[in-house]
Amino acid sequence: MYRIFIFQATYANKPMKKCVTNKYKTSDSRSLKGIFNDVVRLMVTRNPSLNWEKLQDVFYRNREICTLQWPVEEELRYAISTTVIAIELRDFLQIFDYNGNMIISIDKSQFKNVIRFEFDGAEQLVVATPNSVTVVTQFKPLAFKTCRLSENIQDSIWDYKSGLIIMQQSQDIYKLTGSSIELLLKNEGQYTLLTKEHWNSNGNKAILLDVQHVYELEINEAKMTKILSDAQWHRVVLSPNNFICLFNVKFNKLQVFKSSSRILLEHTLEETPKGIKWCGDDTIACGFLDEIKLYGPGNSYVAFWFPQEIAALHTEIDGLKVFTEESVQFISKVEKHTSNTFKIGSTESSAILLDSLDLLEENAARAIENLKTINLKQAVTDCIEASKEELDPQLRKRLLSAASFGKASLSTEVFNSDLFVEACSVLRLLSLLKALEIHLTVKEYSTITLPGLITILLRRQEHYKCIMICQAVNSLEQLPTIFTHWAISKIKYSKDSNDGELYSSIKEQYYSLPDHIKAHISEIFNTAYLEGRFALSRNLALLEYSPEMRIAQLLQLDENSMALREALKMQCPELSTSLIFNFCEKLTTAQLAKLLIMDMPTEQLYPYIFRADEKLLYDYYRQTDRFVDLAHLILLQSKNEGSIRIFLPQVQELYSKILNNNLIKQDTELIQRQEKIWIFQETLTANLGSSFSDLTLDQTLSKLIEMRQEKHTQSLIKKFKVNEKKFYHIKIGALVEKKMFNDLYQFAISKKSPVGYEPFYKCLMRKGYKGEASIYISLISTISYGEKIEMYVKCKAFEEAIQLAGKERDIKGLKELYKKMPANDPQLKSLINEYMSKI
Structure with a gap:
C-alpha cells in the first residue's frame, strides 16, 4: 500500500512523466508505464476519489474513455460530435468513431474550397463553402443536400457556426433554415469581425466581438444588443446554456458571465491557451500543451495533466472530452451522490451502505446492523445514481450490488424498484454501446435519446446494431423505422437483384416484425416507384396494412382494378364511393364500364350513387346485361314521361330473356294483366264517352260506380276477378267521395255486408260526415x-x-x-x- 501511494503522489506532481513516456522495462518485461497504469486503475476501481480534484466545493475528475491514435499532422482541421470525429486529411474529409475506425472518406472535390465543417445537433456533418452549405444526411452510401446562396447575393460565405453564416464583405448574418439560406441581420457597418474567433454561436444566441464593443444576437428574434462598450476581446466561447466566456490575447485575461452586469469570474492566465472550451455547461476549461485547467471564482483552478500532447477538445452536456495523441479522456464534475458515496472519510448513508456490502461476507450481522443506522432509501438512491455516473464496469457492479442489498430491506411503498430496474437497463445498454464502439454517458444518452441514436446508426447503414440496441432496452417502437430504412437502402443499392428477389427479402423481414408493431410501406413503395421497379411497387402496395394507403398506392400505379377490389374487401361504402368518383374523373365511360363489369358486377353501390343519371345507368345496365334493372329503369323513365304503355313491349322483351325466376314470372303476369286493363279501358272510353286512360284498376272500378254503370262494373269484377271484400271497400270509398249517401245506405242494407258495417262508419268519419256515420252504428254487431x-x-x-x-x-x-x-x-x-x- 505504501508503494501505491508513492505512485499516486508521483503521478499527481508530474515527476514521472519522463519514465512513463520512455519505455523502461522491468524484470517481467512489462513497461514501467504499464505497471503504473495498472496500479492506478486498481486504486481508482476501489475508490475513484483518489484522482479527484476539488474546485471550490465541487470535485472534478478525469477518466479514460478509449484509446485513439490521433494524426500528428500540424494545422489539422477537425470537427467532433458526441459519437464521431471528422478530420481533414489532404484531399479528404474522413469520419472516424472514437476507436479510430473509419466510417467514410469523403472526397473534398465534391464540395470545393471547404471553409469550415462541423456537426449539427443531429450529428449530421455540415460543410460550408464560399457559395453553399451542404448537410451530409447519410454516410453509407454518401448522401447530402446542398443549400446555395441566392444569385441576388453579391457576396460569399466567410464563416459558418451552429446554423449561422457570416458573409465575407458585408459581414451580414444569414441563417440556414431547412433547405434555404435566409437573411437574419444586416450589418450596415455596425460591427467588424477581424478573425473567425471573434464570434461564436450555440444555435440560440450569437456573440460578436467588434473592434471596440461586444454584441449579443438573439437568433430567434433577430435582435442585436450591445452588451459591452469600449472592451477589446479576441476569443469568445458560448456554452449551451448561454454562459459567455471572453478571452483577451494581449493580457491573457479570461472573463465569464451570463449577464454582462454580473461578472462570474475573471482570471489572468500565465500563458495563452491552445483551446478554450466549456466543461459541461457551467465550468470553463483551458487547454495547454499537455494540461487542462478548470477555472472557478476567486482565482481558483484545478489542473489535469496528460502524458501525451493534447490534440483536440470537445464540450459535452456533462463534461469535456480531451483528445490526446493516444486516447480520449473525459473530464467531468463529480455529482453530489457520487461524492457522498466515495469521498474519503464520508459518513453519508450511501458510503456506509457500500462499506456494509464489503462487510457482508465477513460479518453479515454487523453489515445488516449498519443498515439500521442510516437513511436507507437515500443510500439506495445515491448508489443507483452514482452507478449511472461511473464508466468503470466494476464500479457500476459494486454500486448496483450495494443498492440491491439495501433495497431488499425496503418495502415497495417506501422505495420504487423501477428506479433500480431502469438504471440496470440503461447501464446494460451503455455497456453494449461500448462494445459496439459507441461511448456515451447516461446524460449524453438521455440527450441523444434512443430515436436519435438509431438515426445516427442508420446514417451509417448499421441496421444490425440498431436491432441489438432495441432488444437491449426492450423497446420495439423503433423497429418500423429500422425496417423502413433497411428496405429503402436494399432497393436503392441492390442494382443486381430483380424485383422478385427484393420483394421476397423485404416481405420476409416485414413478417418477422412483432405482431403489434406495424410498419407502413409507403416510403418503401415510393422508393421502388421512383427507381422504376413497378412490379415491386405493386407487390409492396399489397403488403401495406393500411387499406387507405394501400389503395392510394395502387392508384398511383394506375392499378385501378386492384384498387377497386381492395376497397370492396373493406366493405366500407364511403371508401368505395370516393374511389368510384375518382374513376369517373380520370376514366372514359367505356373504361369505367369495363372496370365495373369486371370487378363489381353484383354491387349496387354504383347504381345507387348515380341513380339520378338515367342515361349513365342505361349504358351500364345494357353493357352488364342486367335486364331486370334495365327494365325497371325503362319503367321509371316511362312513368316520368307519362307514357308507360308504349315502353311495355321493351320491358316484356327484357323479361323474356330471364328464365326460371319466379319474381320475373309474377312481373310478366302483371304486365299482361295491365295490357288487358288498357284494352278494357279503351272499350269503356268508346262506349261511355268518358276517358278511362291512365287509370288503375281500382280507379276504373271507382269511376264506374260513381257513374252508376252497374253492368260494366260487374263485367270488370268478373273479368279481373276482383275480390268481393275489395269491391265493397272500393264502392264505399267511391260513394262517400261523391256524397252519394242514399246509394251508400241502399248498398249497405241490400244484403249482408261481407266486410261488416264498421268500414261505412269509419269512411264517413274520415271525411267528416258525422251525421251520416251515426246511421251505421246500430248496424255494427261486432x-x-x-x-x-x-x-x-x-x-x-x-x-x-x-x-x-x-x-x-x-x-x-x-x-x-x-x-x-x-x-x-x-x-x-x-x-x-x-x-x-x-x-
Missing part, C-alpha cells in the same frame, strides 16, 4: 254497448246515445252523458232525466 255510446258521442248523435243508454237501463251511463250534453240544449238533459225517472 262492438260493445260502451263502444257504441262513444261512437254516438263522437258523431254528436246525443239523442241516439241517450235512447241506447235508456234501453240498457244504464243510470251511470246516463249520468255521464248528462255531463257531456251541450249547455244550450236543455231538451237533451230533460230527456235524460225522463229516462232516469223511469228506471
Whole structure:
C-alpha cells in the first residue's frame, strides 16, 4: 500500500512523466508505464476519489474513455460530435468513431474550397463553402443536400457556426433554415469581425466581438444588443446554456458571465491557451500543451495533466472530452451522490451502505446492523445514481450490488424498484454501446435519446446494431423505422437483384416484425416507384396494412382494378364511393364500364350513387346485361314521361330473356294483366264517352260506380276477378267521395255486408260526415254497448246515445252523458232525466 501511494503522489506532481513516456522495462518485461497504469486503475476501481480534484466545493475528475491514435499532422482541421470525429486529411474529409475506425472518406472535390465543417445537433456533418452549405444526411452510401446562396447575393460565405453564416464583405448574418439560406441581420457597418474567433454561436444566441464593443444576437428574434462598450476581446466561447466566456490575447485575461452586469469570474492566465472550451455547461476549461485547467471564482483552478500532447477538445452536456495523441479522456464534475458515496472519510448513508456490502461476507450481522443506522432509501438512491455516473464496469457492479442489498430491506411503498430496474437497463445498454464502439454517458444518452441514436446508426447503414440496441432496452417502437430504412437502402443499392428477389427479402423481414408493431410501406413503395421497379411497387402496395394507403398506392400505379377490389374487401361504402368518383374523373365511360363489369358486377353501390343519371345507368345496365334493372329503369323513365304503355313491349322483351325466376314470372303476369286493363279501358272510353286512360284498376272500378254503370262494373269484377271484400271497400270509398249517401245506405242494407258495417262508419268519419256515420252504428254487431255510446258521442248523435243508454237501463251511463250534453240544449238533459225517472 505504501508503494501505491508513492505512485499516486508521483503521478499527481508530474515527476514521472519522463519514465512513463520512455519505455523502461522491468524484470517481467512489462513497461514501467504499464505497471503504473495498472496500479492506478486498481486504486481508482476501489475508490475513484483518489484522482479527484476539488474546485471550490465541487470535485472534478478525469477518466479514460478509449484509446485513439490521433494524426500528428500540424494545422489539422477537425470537427467532433458526441459519437464521431471528422478530420481533414489532404484531399479528404474522413469520419472516424472514437476507436479510430473509419466510417467514410469523403472526397473534398465534391464540395470545393471547404471553409469550415462541423456537426449539427443531429450529428449530421455540415460543410460550408464560399457559395453553399451542404448537410451530409447519410454516410453509407454518401448522401447530402446542398443549400446555395441566392444569385441576388453579391457576396460569399466567410464563416459558418451552429446554423449561422457570416458573409465575407458585408459581414451580414444569414441563417440556414431547412433547405434555404435566409437573411437574419444586416450589418450596415455596425460591427467588424477581424478573425473567425471573434464570434461564436450555440444555435440560440450569437456573440460578436467588434473592434471596440461586444454584441449579443438573439437568433430567434433577430435582435442585436450591445452588451459591452469600449472592451477589446479576441476569443469568445458560448456554452449551451448561454454562459459567455471572453478571452483577451494581449493580457491573457479570461472573463465569464451570463449577464454582462454580473461578472462570474475573471482570471489572468500565465500563458495563452491552445483551446478554450466549456466543461459541461457551467465550468470553463483551458487547454495547454499537455494540461487542462478548470477555472472557478476567486482565482481558483484545478489542473489535469496528460502524458501525451493534447490534440483536440470537445464540450459535452456533462463534461469535456480531451483528445490526446493516444486516447480520449473525459473530464467531468463529480455529482453530489457520487461524492457522498466515495469521498474519503464520508459518513453519508450511501458510503456506509457500500462499506456494509464489503462487510457482508465477513460479518453479515454487523453489515445488516449498519443498515439500521442510516437513511436507507437515500443510500439506495445515491448508489443507483452514482452507478449511472461511473464508466468503470466494476464500479457500476459494486454500486448496483450495494443498492440491491439495501433495497431488499425496503418495502415497495417506501422505495420504487423501477428506479433500480431502469438504471440496470440503461447501464446494460451503455455497456453494449461500448462494445459496439459507441461511448456515451447516461446524460449524453438521455440527450441523444434512443430515436436519435438509431438515426445516427442508420446514417451509417448499421441496421444490425440498431436491432441489438432495441432488444437491449426492450423497446420495439423503433423497429418500423429500422425496417423502413433497411428496405429503402436494399432497393436503392441492390442494382443486381430483380424485383422478385427484393420483394421476397423485404416481405420476409416485414413478417418477422412483432405482431403489434406495424410498419407502413409507403416510403418503401415510393422508393421502388421512383427507381422504376413497378412490379415491386405493386407487390409492396399489397403488403401495406393500411387499406387507405394501400389503395392510394395502387392508384398511383394506375392499378385501378386492384384498387377497386381492395376497397370492396373493406366493405366500407364511403371508401368505395370516393374511389368510384375518382374513376369517373380520370376514366372514359367505356373504361369505367369495363372496370365495373369486371370487378363489381353484383354491387349496387354504383347504381345507387348515380341513380339520378338515367342515361349513365342505361349504358351500364345494357353493357352488364342486367335486364331486370334495365327494365325497371325503362319503367321509371316511362312513368316520368307519362307514357308507360308504349315502353311495355321493351320491358316484356327484357323479361323474356330471364328464365326460371319466379319474381320475373309474377312481373310478366302483371304486365299482361295491365295490357288487358288498357284494352278494357279503351272499350269503356268508346262506349261511355268518358276517358278511362291512365287509370288503375281500382280507379276504373271507382269511376264506374260513381257513374252508376252497374253492368260494366260487374263485367270488370268478373273479368279481373276482383275480390268481393275489395269491391265493397272500393264502392264505399267511391260513394262517400261523391256524397252519394242514399246509394251508400241502399248498398249497405241490400244484403249482408261481407266486410261488416264498421268500414261505412269509419269512411264517413274520415271525411267528416258525422251525421251520416251515426246511421251505421246500430248496424255494427261486432262492438260493445260502451263502444257504441262513444261512437254516438263522437258523431254528436246525443239523442241516439241517450235512447241506447235508456234501453240498457244504464243510470251511470246516463249520468255521464248528462255531463257531456251541450249547455244550450236543455231538451237533451230533460230527456235524460225522463229516462232516469223511469228506471
